[in-house]
Amino acid sequence: MKLSGPFKQIVTLSNLPLKGKLNDEQLEIINDGGILTENGIILEVEKFEVLKQKFADSEIDLIENEQIAIPAFIDAHTHICFGGNRANDFAMRNAGKTYLEIAESGGGIWSSVQHTRKASEDDLIDGILKRINILLNQGITTIEIKSGYGLNVDEELKMLRAIKKAQTKTEVNLIPTCLSAHLKPRDFEGSSEDYLNYIIDEILPKVKEENLSNRVDIFIEKSAFQPEESKAFLLKAKALGFQITVHADQFTAGSSRIAVEVGAKSADHLEATIDEDIEFLANSNTVAIALPGASLGLGEPFSPARKILDRGGILAIATDWNPGSAPMGNLITQASILATYQKLTTAEVLSAITFRAAYALDLEDRGILAKGKKADFITYETDNFQNILYNQGSLKPSKVYINGKSIL
Numbered sequence: 001m002k003l004s005g006p007f008k009q010i011v012t013l014s015n016l017p018l019k020g021k022l023n024d025e026q027l028e029i030i031n032d033g034g035i036l037t038e039n040g041i042i043l044e045v046e047k048f049e050v051l052k053q054k055f056a057d058s059e060i061d062l063i064e065n066e067q068i069a070i071p072a073f074i075d076a077h078t079h080i081c082f083g084g085n086r087a088n089d090f091a092m093r094n095a096g097k098t099y100l101e102i103a104e105s106g107g108g109i110w111s112s113v114q115h116t117r118k119a120s121e122d123d124l125i126d127g128i129l130k131r132i133n134i135l136l137n138q139g140i141t142t143i144e145i146k147s148g149y150g151l152n153v154d155e156e157l158k159m160l161r162a163i164k165k166a167q168t169k170t171e172v173n174l175i176p177t178c179l180s181a182h183l184k185p186r187d188f189e190g191s192s193e194d195y196l197n198y199i200i201d202e203i204l205p206k207v208k209e210e211n212l213s214n215r216v217d218i219f220i221e222k223s224a225f226q227p228e229e230s231k232a233f234l235l236k237a238k239a240l241g242f243q244i245t246v247h248a249d250q251f252t253a254g255s256s257r258i259a260v261e262v263g264a265k266s267a268d269h270l271e272a273t274i275d276e277d278i279e280f281l282a283n284s285n286t287v288a289i290a291l292p293g294a295s296l297g298l299g300e301p302f303s304p305a306r307k308i309l310d311r312g313g314i315l316a317i318a319t320d321w322n323p324g325s326a327p328m329g330n331l332i333t334q335a336s337i338l339a340t341y342q343k344l345t346t347a348e349v350l351s352a353i354t355f356r357a358a359y360a361l362d363l364e365d366r367g368i369l370a371k372g373k374k375a376d377f378i379t380y381e382t383d384n385f386q387n388i389l390y391n392q393g394s395l396k397p398s399k400v401y402i403n404g405k406s407i408l
Contacts, residue, residue, distance in 0.1 A: 001058040002404060005034030006048035009068040011385045012369040013354055014045075019282075021309040022347035029385070035069060037375040040403030045369050061406070066383045067398055070350065071367050072141040072376035074357035075331055077268050077289055079146050079179075079322035080131040081124055081159050081166075084115025086324045093298065099223070109149070109183055112323050116149035116159065124162035125169070131321065131329065132172050136408065138331055139378035139397040141172055144318070144361055146217060148179030151188075153202050156180045160212035171402045175361050177245065178207050181218035181225060181233060192225055196233040204240055215265075219247040220255035227258055234262045243362060249273040250294070260284040266316070266360040270303040271295060278304060282313035287360035289316045290352075292338040293326035305342040316357040317349065333393030346389055375404035 010033035016026060034048035036055060044051060052060070089107040102108055116124070128145065135143055145163050150156035156178065163176045180203050184195045207213050216237040220230045224247075234244050246259040250269040256277050259267035267281060268289040281288055290303035308315050317338060321329035328334065331353060339349050355367030366374040378397040380388060387395055400408040 001036060001038045001043065001055055002061055003034050003036050003048070003051050003055060003058045004061040004069075004401070005051070005063055007033050007035075007063060007069045007379065008066045008383050009033070009385055010035065010045060010369060011068065011070045011350065012045055013071055013351060014368050014370045016347070016351055016355070018356065018359060019314050020312045022345055022351060024345050024347045027347050033069070035369060035375070035377060037404030040375055042369060042371055042373050042375045044371055063379065065381055067379045067381050068383070068385045069369070069377050069379050070385060070388070071354045071369050072378050072400065072402070073139045073331060073353045074142040074361070074363075074367060075135060075140045075318050075321075076144050076266070076316050076357040076360045077291060077318035077320050078144055079148065079320070080143070080329070081128050081145050081147065081163055082112050082116050082149050082323050083119030083123060083127070084112055084323060086111055086327075089324055090297065090327070109324060110186060112149045113151055113185065117155050121158050121162050121165070124159060125166050128162060128166040129169060132166070132170050132174075134329060135331070136172055136400060137396060138393075139400055140331060141376045141400065141402050142175065142358070142361070142363065142366065143172055144175040144177055146177045146179040147213075148182035148217070151180060151182065151185035153206065156203055157206060157210070157212065160207060161210070164212055171407055175215070175363075176213040177215040177217050178204065178213045178242075179217040179219070181216075181230075183219060183224045193229045196225065196229055200233065200236050200240070204237065204242070208240065214241070214243055215245060216242040217245045217247060220258065221247070221250055222252055227255060230255070231258050231262060234258070234264070238262065245360075249277070251300075253277060256281050256288075260286050265362060268318070269294065270308075271300050273304055275307070278307050278313070279311055282308060282311035285314065287314045287316050287356065289318050289360060290338060291318055291320035291326065292334040293328045294320045296334070296337070297325040297327060302338055302341055305338060305344055309344070309348060314356055314359065315348065315352050316360045317352040318357065330393050332388065336389045336392040339389060346386055349389060375401060377401050
């Protein structure tokens with residue numbers, strides 16, 4: 001057993017509801033607390049001196065200076081397996097070029113596809129690990145990573161194998177998602193429906209055979225896949241045993257409703273979600289994942305996070321780190337900005353990047369500091385947990401623990 005502490009404050013995020021709005025008075029805060037762990041699991045969270053006396057034979061992980069502890073963060077939507085760079089896209093957008101004009105000039109998702117196809121598996125692994133370390137230094141210990149820049153059997157498998165091999169080189173928990181349905185590749189002969197059937201018949205069986213992912217995603221949008229064909233695809237993927245998630249309502253409303261209808265774990269983006277669909281989403285257990293980095297990268301509206309919470313929905317916040325629309329990759333900065341514009345409480349933001357994000361990934365063993373939960377937590381050298389969001393990402397964790405062991 002190991003006892004970490006004493007902490008000025010421990011913000012446990014225990015006993016909070018999965019759905020709906022939260023106020024900061026609901027937060028459980030243990031002053032002068034300790035966290036007792038064994039074999040990667042939390043045994044108890046209590047006053048440090050109480051635990052020290054009760055478990056006198058435990059190893060002491062003494063925390064010096066004033067520090068607070070909080071569950072480690074979870075980034076439930078990223079695209080950090082990619083080749084190349086799309087800085088030119090960003091410059092062109094800021095110069096007033098449209099999405100179509102950028103794509104026609106060689107930019108857009110297809111540019112990332114070409115660069116990723118040219119990259120070796122080792123190149124992709126190196127890139128993933130570099131980005132993981134950036135996220136780890138922010139206190140993120142669980143990261144979802146999508147494919148979707150390969151768009152054929154060999155290249156999609158290359159991406160997913162790179163993610164799987166990267167997992168052997170890091171203690172951060174990687175959650176791979178197959179996003180072969182990102183868009184129909186330009187070199188595919190056939191309709192978008194034909195391509196979706198190609199994914200079902202050719203790609204997903206191999207993904208399952210190699211145990212590369214148990215999650216499938218699709219981008220439903222005018223420029224990608226249409227609602228009815230997407231719904232049919234998702235139901236087929238679900239019948240194959242995959243969990244499903246959806247890139248929904250980024251530019252056009254309506255696809256978040258499909259996510260709910262097919263029982264998706266999450267509907268991600270939601271910048272264009274209309275009120276009646278917010279109601280539909282909020283009355284389900286599909287997690288609404290806001291991606292403020294995409295709004296900042298594209299100059300689009302933010303997801304209606306406040307309305308989603310007020311109507312009883314489940315809100316998570318993720319980075320959407322990708323080479324095109326969301327290159328920032330800073331979860332706390334993005335979440336702090338979203339909180340400012342959408343008037344989110346600290347409790348709502350912290351929940352959205354911990355246990356509510358964990359629920360979106362079907363990982364209910366983490367995101368809370370309580371008995372029986374995974375011992376992933378982070379510390380900050382500060383006397384007040386509110387400083388995390390107040391500093392908008394400039395305050396960095398002092399220590400990061402995975403399975404009870406200090407990684408940083």
